[in-house]
Amino acid sequence: MDYGYIKNGKVYRNAFLDFPEKEIGTVKDSEEATMQYFTDRFQGLLNEITEVQHKIESQSNKGSFLMKVINLKESLPTMDAMGDFESVHNKLVEIESELNTYIDQNRHKNLQIKTALLEELKSVASSHEWKSATEAIKEIQQKWIKTGAVDSEHKDRIEGEYKQLTNQFFERKSAFYAEIEKMMQEKEADYEEFLKKAREKISKGNSNFKTLKADLMSEWKELGKIKHEKHAAFWDEFQRLLKSAMRSSKSAGQGKASVEENIKRRQEILDKLSALSESLEPKINLNQVRKEWKMAGFVPKQKNYEMNETFHRLTSLISEKIFLGQLLQKKARKDMSEQDLEKLRIRLLYDLLNRDVAELKTFEENVEKFNTAKGLDHLLDQKLFQQKRKVEVKKEILNQLKGLQNSN
Template identity: 25%
Template sequence: MSSDPWGRVDETGTVYVRTADGEQVVGSWQAGSPEEALAYFERKYEGLVVEIGLLEKRVKTTDLSSKDAMTAIGHLREQVDAHHAVGDLAALRVRLDKLVELVDARREERRAQRAKQSDEARHAKEALVAEAEELAGSDQWRAAGERLRALVDTWKGLPRLDRKSDDELWHRFSHARSAFSKRRKQHFAHLDAQREEARKTKERLVAEAEGLSKSTDWGVTAARYRDLMSEWKAAGRAQREHEEDLWNRFRGAQDVFFAARSSVFAERDAEQTENLKLKEELAEEAEKLLPVTDLKAARAAFRTLNERWEAVGHVPRDARPKVEGRMHAVERALQEAEESEWRRTNPEARARAEGLTGQLQAAVDKLKGQIEQARAQGNDARAKKLERELEGRQALLDQALKGLQEFGG
């Protein structure tokens, strides 16, 4: 018979393990010596020690689920309880019990962590909903639209809540986005309607201005032209593709009339020369408004200067393009500043800017061809007139190209 502190082998080859409840049969050994029998079952015990140690490490250092951990513990406990090994089986049970306690503690930690994450996700989504609902009433169409898109991306990165809470918050979030989109669509539809109404009004004003261009009733017609100009300004801007053409026709009709009147009132040349001096001073004051730093203040100041300009009266015809060109350059700069702000809130602005640029480029190319043709025909007067018109169109093209660059194209 052979034995060690935890087990023995009797004369029949039966192997026993000692426990607190007495000896338990481990198995029968007939293949060799009693020492070999004890060594075999002791190795089985060491195998259990190794398996329990590995499981302890997995529980402590990996994300092994509580369910899988308890299944593994149960499997090891069955092997320990089966008494098929020689060693301190009670110690193994103690380690398995402690391992159960550790798994329970980890389960609670994970439950608490999930609860914390869920709470944080809830607060985060509630904050997104609150911001979206605030943005729904914004008039900063571009900035608010971009921010709402960013909020959607943030929402997608957050964990889901329980279905009821998540659906309720998403409904509010989606409703806020829809409300903003609806208001933005209505806003731009209203702008388009206003510009269409302005186009119709200016078409009527152009028709009347062209009808008056051959009038010789100088005083009454001049007064009517001033009224037409006031109506023109009050009408607002038409669509970009119509505004310039309408203005050229409107201004051209006035030019025809006032040119005829000027030829009749040649004696007023001295007065017009004085007017030129005053307008040059006003143009100089207007040029000091550039570059535009405070659009509202600059527009108000220019409006005052323009009223004074209109009150001055006419200047000599040959000097008018230059002095008016100075004022128009300031006005274009102010319009560009306004339209730059407008473009930032108008998703259709890029296409319109590209269209206008193409139209202006075509007009410039056409004028260049006409100038070359006039020179070839020896018509220097026409060539010079076309060159002055080319300067204005080129300036407008340069402004349009500059505006297009703001879109990165």
């Protein structure tokens, strides 16, 4: 027997390579039948190897069979079978070597593919076109998953960079839409406040329904856009209030203030604000002034627009001066001279202005680079306009402070 022998009723497999001979069983029935049994077991091993080779040749993911080949090779010394184990061992070593070469080549190819995907990802991940960029990144993610592993020496770097880029993009996207949602909620709060004040006006009783409705409609149009379903709900409530006001006005039968009187009332408020805006630390309750402004009555559309613009500019100017004065009180030392106080006031204003300019620049860049959902463009334009006004108002105050400083 070339690959083993029988001695004292026991069956032994011959040594091969560095592996010693091995007792693999005992004689049962006859020596011929026993040897045939262990020979058949060896043939089963050959069949299994042939099947693995066929799968390696026919399937694209050849590297997945490496562990199967290694396990077969390592099982040879302990296998209870009779046959040419040395040839089988050499064959499995050869297959293992071919698979390792294939895997090395494939991992190098995978590295090239993933490197190219990273370059594509870097470009897409910096985009503010959230919808198209998200679709592109999802496509890259699918390609990344389908691409196999790379060598361990590159794995941490390339996988880490991929994870960092995707995480940063989705974090920026989440932050952007969180800001949009916050802005929407703020706008919704404006609608709720509007309805609250509308109820208060109506509850006071006013037969001049036309003027009241015009005033309320003018305020409604200034509220800006919100989500459609929210807008519809607020509109329905507003219409219910108007119907209630109309019924009340019919029963009250009071006279109505003329448009000229309404313009005069608003102009008086503007004159008062204009005079106060010249002061560095104006003393006024702006909330009360805003309430008086809204109660001033109907003014024609164009005139209303012009007067509202002036009103918002003056109240913004006064509000900024009040805030600056409060900040100065917190920052100033008790022993500071008037000259030092004014220098500190200018420094504080510079800090506030630089902050607003930076925020404006960032917002402008974002507005230019992304596509927003329908209905949000007006909201963003309004936010941008408010940010620009904050900068313009602070510049106006700064010019006033510098003029006073140069005159002293």
